[in-house]
Amino acid sequence: MFSKNRINGFGMNFPHFFLIKIFFVFIFVIPPAYGQVVTKNDSIPEVLVQQGELLSVFLDCSRCDNSFIRQEINYVNFARDPQLAQIHLFITDNSTGSGGRLFTLSFIGKKEFEGTENTLSYTSSQLNTQQEERRGLTAMIELGLIPFIAQTSLADYINIEVLNRPVQEVEIEDPWNNWIFEVYGGLSFKEETSQSSLDIRYGIYADYVTEVWRIRLRPYFNYNQRDYVRNEEEIRSVINRDGFQGRVVRSISDHWSLGVFTNININTFENIKFEYRVAPAIEYSLLPYKMALRKEYTIAYSIGYLDRKYIEETIFNKMEESLYNQSLELGVRVLEPWGSVRAGIEASHFLHDLSKYRVSVNGRLSLRVFKGFSVDFSSRYDYVKDQLSLPKVDASLEDVLLQQRQLATTYGISLSLGLSYSFGSVFNNVVNTRL
Structure with missing residues (x-):
């Protein structure tokens, strides 16, 4: 049990100025797009x-x-x-x-x-x-x-008409230099006699995309607070999930891309006081990227440096540590008239101890079985052997019930199934938008 004066986490202000400062080192945005097409339909014979x-x-x-x-x-x-x-x-x-x-x-x-x-x-x-x-x-x-x-x-x-008009090249000034930004935020609050909750999330997406470069920067902030009253005693649970995700990817050919990924993470639920990771990566697409809109098969490899500081001493008697890890990911995406398939498998491990690893498999299949009937399957499996941040002290009952701390596990499984069926007139071209 802990009182309202004891708050696990650091509140909302500790990491924010640091992450925002990192993000606003970059100043750019949006290339204008253009084009207009006009269609014309005649009456049906x-x-x-x-x-x-x-x-x-x-x-x-x-x-x-x-x-x-x-x-x-x-x-x-x-x-x-x-x-x-x-x-x-x-x-x-x-x-x-x-x-x-x-x-x-x-x-x-x-x-x-x-x-x-x-x-x-x-x-x-x-x-x-x-x-x-x-x-x-x-x-x-x-x-x-x-x-x-x-x-x-x-x-x-059929009568085809071609509009013949001169094409004039126009040089367009782009003050944002091919960058586009998106700001998001959300807040929810709920209060009852014996409990209340407050959830705040906000962040920024910044994307730079050209034929050669793809850059994404994302600072994000999440604050979750739960207050409970039991036997006239107030209990507060606070979880912070804040961080920064960045990637810089350069296309070097029709099949190869090189990139650098960086992450900053503060997660009181996972006992992480502060963490940052830098990892170069390389990806190979079996099909040329321009042909991969309907079928995509990729192989990606990354190796990175990870520095962590923990809130509580871990089960490995660590308050901080520097680590190296690597990962290999195979991805498949196929969109066809019979349905769609998305699947991937990723394996990662820490270099200092090969027994600390994780394997994740995920997949989704949307299948048209017969006329009007479709079946959707999705699944994910994680084999977990890399929980280095688990606190040394066992979680209390309150921590478990309030979801205050991450618990030890060796696997995680999720499955879902969906069905749909449509029937009725084979051809129906009538459009009616009335209420």
């Missing part, structure tokens, strides 16, 4: 609708405005299941260095169009409104459908 000769398309996109696309592209049928479609339109997206989105559109022919494929890309500027983004993406979808429409009777009703 009624005779083709009556004869059922319209193409069937399955739109597979998690970030698209599906209602808008269906409303604008009214000369195809949108199937509710990929097994019923002649074209599987698979759209993925990634963040650009300026805060925009790069959409990759894969048109995959099925049935009589088997073997006909087309891949296009569309970049939406960070400055684009939602209307501009969805119009630009819709225009690119229409362009990608042309090779398929050209093989149908609908081709007789």
Whole structure:
């Protein structure tokens, strides 16, 4: 038991000025993006609708405005299941260095169009409104459908118009030098007769992305306070999780990248008073990076120096220590019409004692089993043999119940399963946004 005057941790102010000072050594930001596309749709030939000769398309996109696309592209049928479609339109997206989105559109022919494929890309500027983004993406979808429409009777009703206007190069001044910042924060408070809680979190993301460089800087701060009253005695639990994460990565070829990672960590839950780590790293992509939007296979290796100071003496009789560790990580990411797979395995250990190691395996599978039915699996397994920061004194019952301290363990497992099923009309192009 401990009174309200005894607070485990250091409050909110101890590390903050130091981490913020590190972060603001850097001054940069955002390259402007640009581009505008305008689309035009004509009326559907009624005779083709009556004869059922319209193409069937399955739109597979998690970030698209599906209602808008269906409303604008009214000369195809949108199937509710990929097994019923002649074209599987698979759209993925990634963040650009300026805060925009790069959409990759894969048109995959099925049935009589088997073997006909087309891949296009569309970049939406960070400055684009939602209307501009969805119009630009819709225009690119229409362009990608042309090779398929050209093989149908609908081709007789297609008219292609090219807007011919001079292209003028404009030199754009960027006062932020390709950097983009994001500030976040959150606060929650709850109080009852015998207990109360206060949670505060805030931080900054700073990203610099070019064809050659990728830099991310992130100072973060978390403060969790719990107060309890039992038998007229006040008990307070305080946990600080503050730190700084930084990475500088340089692309040296289509397959190789070099980087340096740095971390600063203050975590009272894990008995860490102050910790910093510096680690160079190298990564190899089995596919060229520009081809890795749908399939990505990577191998990454890092070796680093770690310096720690502890709050309480550890089970190894340490109040501070300097360590070296290394890690190897294999990663897989595959996005396909049948579903998606994300998996990785990472092994790390301390160089001074090879018995102090950790192996982590994680994976997620989203699988379309049959028409309208999907199954999602996710799992993570950690084999833990590297808990060097555990306090020497056994955790009290209060520490355990209040989750004040990390406990010894040799493994951790998490599993989850999700199911989904859709049914109804095979083709439904009606858009209705009424309440």
